[in-house]
Amino acid sequence: MAFDTKLMEILACPVCKGKLDYDKAQQELICKFDRLAYSIDNGIPVLLENEARRLVLDEENTEQES
Numbered sequence: 001m002a003f004d005t006k007l008m009e010i011l012a013c014p015v016c017k018g019k020l021d022y023d024k025a026q027q028e029l030i031c032k033f034d035r036l037a038y039s040i041d042n043g044i045p046v047l048l049e050n051e052a053r054r055l056v057l058d059e060e061n062t063e064q065e066s
């Protein structure tokens, strides 16, 4: 089952309540603020802080600041 990107409009990070970014390749929802990646299980995002993966600096390739 594919993740419905329309859900992005209503989903928020459980930690900071901020917007999430969808990583299609990794099938994860990313919170850049907290540097957490939430997995998507069978189209259902697992928005649990203790289930999230911590991002390493190398993965922050969308960083806008220099």
Ligand SMILES: [Zn+2]
Pocket (backbone or CB within 6 Å): 013, 014, 015, 016, 017, 018, 031, 032, 033, 034
């Ligand atoms: Zn967050």
